[in-house]
Amino acid sequence: MVHVLTRAIAGGCLAGWCLWLAASPVWAQAPRVHYQHAGALPPGAIGSQQLQRGGPLPGYFQPVEVRAPKGARVSLALDGRFSSPQPLPFKAGLLVGQVYRLQVTGIPNHQGAEIYPTVELINRLYPPVGEEFRFPVPIELTQQELEMALDGKFVTRVIYVENPRAALPVAQRPNGEQPFFEVQPGDDPLAVADGLGRPIAILRIGGRLPPEGGPDAHFLYGSPPVLVARSSGLCEEAAGIVETAKE
Numbered sequence: 001m002v003h004v005l006t007r008a009i010a011g012g013c014l015a016g017w018c019l020w021l022a023a024s025p026v027w028a029q030a031p032r033v034h035y036q037h038a039g040a041l042p043p044g045a046i047g048s049q050q051l052q053r054g055g056p057l058p059g060y061f062q063p064v065e066v067r068a069p070k071g072a073r074v075s076l077a078l079d080g081r082f083s084s085p086q087p088l089p090f091k092a093g094l095l096v097g098q099v100y101r102l103q104v105t106g107i108p109n110h111q112g113a114e115i116y117p118t119v120e121l122i123n124r125l126y127p128p129v130g131e132e133f134r135f136p137v138p139i140e141l142t143q144q145e146l147e148m149a150l151d152g153k154f155v156t157r158v159i160y161v162e163n164p165r166a167a168l169p170v171a172q173r174p175n176g177e178q179p180f181f182e183v184q185p186g187d188d189p190l191a192v193a194d195g196l197g198r199p200i201a202i203l204r205i206g207g208r209l210p211p212e213g214g215p216d217a218h219f220l221y222g223s224p225p226v227l228v229a230r231s232s233g234l235c236e237e238a239a240g241i242v243e244t245a246k247e
Contacts, residue, residue, distance in 0.1 A: 043204060044221065046190070047097035047122050061093030061227035062124045064201070065136035068104060069143040075103040077220040091136050093227030096121045101220045107146050115149050117141065117205040118221070123198060125161070137200050149206030157203040160193040 051058050066089055068074050073085035076092065082103045094100050104115040119139055127135040137159055145155045193199045210219050217223070 043099040043118050043120050043202075046202065047099065047120050050122050051097040057096045057124060060096050060124050061132075062096055062121050062200070063091055063093045063133045063136040063227075064119065064121075064139045065089050065091050066102070066139045066141070068141040069108050069146070071106055071108050072104055072141070072146075073106040074141070075105075076226065077101040077103075077215070077223045078226060080215075080217060080220065080223050082215065091133055091228070093132070094119060094121050095224050096124050098224035099221040100224060100226075101215070102141075104141060104146065107150070108143060110147070110150055113150055114209075115141075115146055115205060116208060116210065116219075117149075117203060120202045120204075121200070122202060123200045125200065139201065139203055141203075141205070145205055152206070154207045155203075155205040156189055157205070158189045158193040158199050159201040159203065160197040160199040163197040 066074055066086075068088050072088070074088060074090070075082040075085050077083075077100060085105065098121065100119045102117045102119065104117065105113075107113050107115065121137075125132075125135055125137065139159070145157075148155055190199055190202070208219075210216075
């Protein structure tokens with residue numbers, strides 16, 4: 001199972017912590033990794049340190065599935081600009097160790113507002129060869145957290161693979177919503193996730209907007225390359241698509 005830890009900060013103070021449960025099967029557990037750095041480090045710092053460990057991480061495109069509230073539109077930074085909004089949910093392979101910028105528009109009840117989250121892959125899953133896109137990491141942009149970001153809060157979510165011995169005894173909701181749990185204030189989400197399983201990705205929502213002249217390379221974290229399924233509308237978008245894969 002893939003789970004999610006969330007932290008929301010307002011004005012430099014801890015506003016609240018939540019633990020989200022995402023129903024998604026995962027194949028093959030890797031050995032435990034105990035993180036020596038904090039989840040509050042800037043985007044890219046943790047992923048870069050992970051790559052220095054070598055192994056099967058450098059150069060691997062980890063498939064993710066981006067979800068958002070009905071009516072919202074999500075674009076991905078490609079080749080120095082944002083793609084056209086993609087039908088949701090959409091899948092894409094993101095390089096482990098890199099940071100990807102998203103653009104979220106059409107947020108229900110907040111027409112005209114824009115949010116620019118980032119996704120940082122810090123580890124990977126180990127599905128059967130050739131079936132990577134069947135088992136993506138869920139990246140869910142919830143209405144609640146988008147509204148928290150619009151209110152000036154900064155939300156950090158750590159997505160991790162559950163350790164079966166630390167599984168949460170919680171039933172899945174029939175409507176598919178992710179149940180959440182409050183955890184202790186002051187805890188580091190990455191450290192907590194590491195105690196419950198194996199952290200895979202960090203989603204950061206809120207705070208930053210593009211410069212007045214439009215998104216630049218710094219804001220877009222260099223627009224890392226993306227691996228997409230052949231059926232994806234992203235295939236014809238930009239040079240940032242390095243290759244395509246079977247979904």
